[in-house]
Amino acid sequence: MSRTSTRRRVLKVLAALVVAWLVVDKAASVVAPEPGVGHWRSAEGFASYRAAYDAVMATLPAPTRVHDVATGYGSVRVYEWAAAPDAAGAGPPVVLLPGIRSGAPMWGENLTHWSGRRTLYAMDAIGDAGLSTQSAPFTSFDDTATWVEHALAGLGLDRAHLVGHSFGGAMAATHALAHPGRVASVTLLEPVMVLRGLPASTYLWSALLFLPVPQSWKDRALAEIGGVTVEEVRERTPMSVMIDEGSRHYAAVTQVPRTLTDDEWRSLSVPVRIDIASDASLAGGDAAAARARALGTGPVTIWPETTHSLPMQAAEQLGPELERYWASHDG
Structure with a gap:
């Protein structure tokens, strides 16, 4: 099996982890009414994460x-x-907002598919695992729109195409609603909860992940959530x-x-x-x-044959299609 095929199979499992932790965060927010800030539990834990993070970043274009x-x-x-020197007139940059824990x-x-064609920016979300740091608590999910707006301003971006996956899709939609001035267009890839x-069943399976049950039960829960096999859940990359x-x-301390x-x-x-994915969306x-079509939101x-890991599974088709979409809204 090719490296790309293996990576896409494992990303299906990561989709299960994403939604599972989203459910856990929601439950925690009910139990803990006082907002706090996301933080690393220990220096050793951060060092362990940083090594894993750097290993993944090493597989990306520099x-x-x-x-x-x-x-x-x-x-x-x-x-x-940055866009290549010969990509003059490539249009506004693209800002990528990630799914939770990703x-x-x-x-x-x-x-x-996109590097060199126009300038790209990819962010680690505040309040989530990554190399961003949180200094003030969120009081609602709408606060994510504010930090995204501050980040765009800090980067000096007057206009940008926003692309968000999963949790990042919800952030992109919320930002466009509150701060449309810098937004050239919004692409929502499997956005969680903003439409439906x-x-x-997701909450029921996710409950097993923070109960004292055998690991085999938790593996089955992740498989059911992500629409994959237990063997795929246990694969390591x-x-x-x-x-x-x-x-x-x-x-x-994530707001849902x-x-x-x-x-x-x-x-x-x-x-x-x-x-939107055809399977396990x-x-x-x-x-x-x-609902989106009835509301006339746009395309x-x-x-077909995709799950919540849509941007990875359909990367080859999405590459040129999104470029055409951005170009149609550059003006």
């Missing part, structure tokens, strides 16, 4: 620059891949190691995305496209797509 941008909620780690390294499959809440290290050593109202969707003043599948695509 960034042109690395930024640590100050915001009202902490410092954002941002990687920049950080900037999650975009490895996509960067190879998670199914009840640099990316899965990084996710595990972040989950073990980073104490996140909310489902946007019909009026909020209709009030979006920027171009929006939505891409965590964005809401056919029902979410039907809505259901990608």
Whole structure:
């Protein structure tokens, strides 16, 4: 099996981990009413995570620059891949917002299709595992829109195309609603909860992940959530190691995305496209797509034979398609 095929199979499992930890965070927020800030539990834990993070970053194209941008909620780690000198007039840059626990390294499959064509920025989210740091608590998920806006301003970006996957998709939608001024377009890849809440079965399976049950039960739960086999859950790669290290050593205080109202969707003043997986979708599948189409948000695509790890699984097709979409909204 090729390295790319193996990586995409494992990313299906990471989708299960993403939603599982999203559910855990929601439960924790109910139990702990006082907001805090995300932090590393120990220096040793951070060192272990950093080694795993660096191992994944080493598989990505080398960034042109690395930024640590100050915001009202902490410092954002941002990687920049500058457009090639002969790509003059490439249009506004693209800003990539990651899924929970995934950080900037999650975009490895996509960067190879886009780097050089226009300037790209990939961020580690504040309040989540990665190299960003949080200094002020979030009081609602809408606060993520504020730190994203601060980061865009700090990078000096007057206009940018936002692309978000999963949790990052929810961030991108929320930011575009609150701060449309810098947004050229928004691409939402399997955005969680903003169109439709998670199914009840997801919460039931996720409950096993923080109960004192055998590991074999937890492996089965992850398989059911991610639409994969137990064997795939147990497979280890640099990316899965990084996710595990972040989950073990980073104490996140994450606000859960909310489902946007019909009026909020209709009030979006920027171009929006939505891409949804055909199988094991965590964005809401056919029902979410039907709602988006009824609201007239813009292009809505259901990608066949994909799961929540859509941007990695469909990287080859998404590469040129998103470039065409961005170009149509550069002006």
